[in-house]
Amino acid sequence: MRPSCRHPLRPRAPALPLLVFLAAAVAPLPAAAVGVNWGFAASHPLPAAQVVRDLLLPNSVPRVRLSAASPDALSALAGTRIAVTVGVPNELLRPLASSRKAAAAWVHDNVTRYASGVLFEFIAVGDDPFLLNHGQQFQPFVVRAAANIQRALDSAKLSSKMKVVVPCSSDAYQNTSTLPSKAYFRPDVNKTMVELLPFLANHSSPFMVELNPILSLQQKKNISLDYYLFQLMSRPISDGHNKYDNYFDASIDALVTALTKAGFNDMGIIVGRAGWPTDGVVNATSAIAQSFMTGLVNHLARKSGTPLRPKFVPTETYLYSLLDEDQHSISSGSYDRHYGIFTFDGQAKYHVNLGQGPMALKNALDVDYLPLKWCVVDNNKDLSNVSSSFSAACSNADCTALSSGGSCSGLGWPGNVSFAFNSYYQQHDQSEESCSFNGLGLITTVDPSVDNCLFALAIRASAATASFHPTFAVLWILVSVCIYSLV
Ligand SMILES: *[C@@H]1O[C@H](CO)[C@@H](O)[C@H](O)[C@H]1NC(C)=O
Numbered sequence: 001m002r003p004s005c006r007h008p009l010r011p012r013a014p015a016l017p018l019l020v021f022l023a024a025a026v027a028p029l030p031a032a033a034v035g036v037n038w039g040f041a042a043s044h045p046l047p048a049a050q051v052v053r054d055l056l057l058p059n060s061v062p063r064v065r066l067s068a069a070s071p072d073a074l075s076a077l078a079g080t081r082i083a084v085t086v087g088v089p090n091e092l093l094r095p096l097a098s099s100r101k102a103a104a105a106w107v108h109d110n111v112t113r114y115a116s117g118v119l120f121e122f123i124a125v126g127d128d129p130f131l132l133n134h135g136q137q138f139q140p141f142v143v144r145a146a147a148n149i150q151r152a153l154d155s156a157k158l159s160s161k162m163k164v165v166v167p168c169s170s171d172a173y174q175n176t177s178t179l180p181s182k183a184y185f186r187p188d189v190n191k192t193m194v195e196l197l198p199f200l201a202n203h204s205s206p207f208m209v210e211l212n213p214i215l216s217l218q219q220k221k222n223i224s225l226d227y228y229l230f231q232l233m234s235r236p237i238s239d240g241h242n243k244y245d246n247y248f249d250a251s252i253d254a255l256v257t258a259l260t261k262a263g264f265n266d267m268g269i270i271v272g273r274a275g276w277p278t279d280g281v282v283n284a285t286s287a288i289a290q291s292f293m294t295g296l297v298n299h300l301a302r303k304s305g306t307p308l309r310p311k312f313v314p315t316e317t318y319l320y321s322l323l324d325e326d327q328h329s330i331s332s333g334s335y336d337r338h339y340g341i342f343t344f345d346g347q348a349k350y351h352v353n354l355g356q357g358p359m360a361l362k363n364a365l366d367v368d369y370l371p372l373k374w375c376v377v378d379n380n381k382d383l384s385n386v387s388s389s390f391s392a393a394c395s396n397a398d399c400t401a402l403s404s405g406g407s408c409s410g411l412g413w414p415g416n417v418s419f420a421f422n423s424y425y426q427q428h429d430q431s432e433e434s435c436s437f438n439g440l441g442l443i444t445t446v447d448p449s450v451d452n453c454l455f456a457l458a459i460r461a462s463a464a465t466a467s468f469h470p471t472f473a474v475l476w477i478l479v480s481v482c483i484y485s486l487v
C-alpha cells in the first residue's frame with residue numbers, strides 16, 4: 001500500500017447507517033441495462049483479474065464493453081455472469097475487411113475460444129470509425145469487416161448468441177444544429193451508412209452511438225452546463241412541438257431523425273459511450289462528472305423515453321469509463337485520459353450507482369505500487385536548457401494534467417518540469433536512467449504532490465499485464481492468419 005496516496009475526492013462514506021437504509025428504499029436502481037467501458041491504453045494497468053475481482057464483481061457491474069479483445073480480461077470474465085461486448089480496433093478493419101480468413105481467425109481466437117465461459121453480447125466493429133477527426137480512412141473497410149465477422153460468427157454457430165454492431169460517434173449526424181429535427185448523417189458518411197444500415201437491419205442489430213458531451217459543451221458555448229448534467233432548465237430547447245431539457249435525449253432524438261431520414265425509423269439504439277472526464281480541461285472535475293453520471297443513471301432508471309420515442313429506452317448504455325488510461329489517444333483533447341470513474345489504480349473518484357445501489361463504490365485492494373520514489377527537477381542545476389528534456393518527457397509520458405484547466409495547471413515553473421520528469425520516470429518503472437535528463441533529474445522519497453495535483457506512483461508491471469497491448473494487434477493478426485491457414 002502507498003501510505004501517502006491521496007486522491008482528490010475519495011468516495012464519501014454515508015453519514016448514518018439509517019440514512020443508507022432509507023436511501024436503499026427510495027433511491028432509483030440503475031436500469032439493468034447500464035454497463036461500463038473498459039479500455040486498455042494504460043502503461044501500468046491494474047491486472048485484469050484484479051479489475052474483475054475487486055471492481056466489477058463487488059460493485060455488481062452487470063455488463064462491460066472491452067475496447068479490444070484482451071486475453072487477460074476475457075479469461076478473467078469467464079465464469080462470471082457479466083455480459084461482455086468486445087471491440088475491434090480501427091487498425092484491424094482493413095485486414096478484416098480484405099480477408100474472410102482473417103475474420104474467421106479473429107472470431108476463433110477472440111470469441112470462440114472463450115465462448116463457453118464468457119457471456120458475449122455484442123462485437124463492436126471499429127473504434128468510432130466515423131469520428132470527424134479520422135476523416136474517411138476507415139470508412140471503406142468498416143462494413144465489410146463487420147460483414148466478414150458476422151459470417152465468421154454464423155459459421156461458428158455463434159450468431160444466435162451475440163450481435164455485430166458498429167460504434168458511431170454523434171458527430172456523424174449531429175453537427176451544425178442543436179435541434180434534433182435538423183439532424184442528418186454527414187455527407188461524407190452517407191455512402192457508408194447506405195451499406196451499414198441495411199446490414200444492421202438484416203441482422204436485427206441495433207445502432208450503437210457514442211456520445212461525447214464535454215466536446216459538445218465546448219463547441220456549443222451558448223448552452224448551459226445544466227443541459228448536460230440533467231439539471232432543471234428554466235428554458236428547455238424548443239424544437240417544433242418538442243422540448244428538450246437534456247443533451248442525452250436530444251442526442252438520441254437527433255439520431256432517430258437521421259435514421260428516419262435514411263429510411264430506418266424503427267432501428268434499435270444502444271449507447272456505447274457516455275461519460276465525463278475529471279481532468280485535463282475546465283469543467284472536467286470529479287464533482288461535475290458525478291453530476292453527469294448520477295443524472296444519467298437516474299434518467300435511464302426512470303425509463304421516460306424521449307419526445308420522438310416516448311416509450312423507448314435505449315436498450316443499453318455503457319458509461320465511459322471504468323479506469324483512467326495514461327496512453328489513450330488525446331486527439332479529441334487532453335481530458336481523454338481522465339474518463340475513469342476509478343483512477344488508474346482502481347480508486348473511485350466519486351460516487352455513482354454501477355449496480356451496487358446506494359453503497360459507496362468498492363475500490364481495488366492491496367494495489368502493488370512501485371516503491372515510494374519520485375523524480376523531480378534538480379533546482380540546484382542550471383535549468384536554462386531544461387525545456388528540451390521537458391518536451392522529451394512529455395512526448396512519451398502523460399502530461400495532460402498540466403493542460404489549462406487541469407489538476408496540475410497551477411504548478412508553475414519548474415514544478416511542471418518535475419511533474420513531467422516524474423510521469424516519465426514512473427512510466428519507465430522507476431529505472432534510474434529514466435530520471436537522468438542530462439543530469440537535471442533527481443530521485444526523491446518525499447512525495448512532491450501539491451493540493452489536488454497528484455504525482456502518481458506507478459503500479460508494478462506484472463508479466464501477465466505487460467503481454468497485451470493493442471499496438472501489437474496488426475502483427476498478431478498476420479501471425480494468426482498464417483497459423484489459421486495452416487490448420
Ligand atoms: C461540421 O462538419 C463540417 C464538415 O462536414 C466540419 O468542417 C465542421 O467542423 C463540423 N462542425 C462541428 C461543430 O463539428
Ligand SMILES: *[C@@H]1O[C@H](CO)[C@@H](O)[C@H](O)[C@H]1NC(C)=O
Nearest residue numbers: 147195197198199200202203
Ligand atoms: C441480408 O441477409 C441475407 C440472408 O442472410 C443475405 O443474403 C443478404 O445479402 C443480406 N443483406 C445485407 C444488406 O446484408
Ligand SMILES: *[C@@H]1O[C@H](CO)[C@@H](O)[C@H](O)[C@H]1NC(C)=O
Nearest residue numbers: 177178220221222223224237
Ligand atoms: C446557440 O447558438 C446557435 C448558433 O448561434 C443557435 O442555432 C442555437 O439556437 C443557440 N442555442 C440556444 C439554446 O440558445
Ligand SMILES: *[C@@H]1O[C@H](CO)[C@@H](O)[C@H](O)[C@H]1NC(C)=O
Nearest residue numbers: 184185190193194261262263
Ligand atoms: C444520403 O443522401 C441522400 C441524398 O441527400 C439521401 O436521400 C439519403 O437519405 C442519405 N442517406 C443516409 C443514410 O443518410
Ligand SMILES: *[C@@H]1O[C@H](CO)[C@@H](O)[C@H](O)[C@H]1NC(C)=O
Nearest residue numbers: 225226282283284285288405
Ligand atoms: C465551467 O467552466 C467555466 C469556465 O472556466 C466556468 O465559468 C464555469 O463556472 C464552470 N462551471 C462549473 C459548474 O464549474
Ligand SMILES: *[C@@H]1O[C@H](CO)[C@@H](O)[C@H](O)[C@H]1NC(C)=O
Nearest residue numbers: 381382383384385386388438
Ligand atoms: C544549453 O544548450 C546550448 C546549445 O546546445 C549549449 O551551448 C549550452 O552549453 C547549454 N547550457 C547548459 C547549461 O547546459
Ligand SMILES: *[C@@H]1O[C@H](CO)[C@@H](O)[C@H](O)[C@H]1NC(C)=O
Nearest residue numbers: 402403409411412413416417
Ligand atoms: C510551466 O509553467 C510555466 C510558468 O507558470 C508556464 O509558462 C508554462 O506554460 C508551463 N508549461 C506547461 C506545459 O505547463
Ligand SMILES: *[C@@H]1O[C@H](CO)[C@@H](O)[C@H](O)[C@H]1NC(C)=O
Nearest residue numbers: 069105106109473476477480
Ligand atoms: C484477437 O484480438 C486481439 C486484440 O484485438 C488481436 O491483437 C488479435 O490479432 C486477434 N486475433 C486474431 C486472430 O485476429
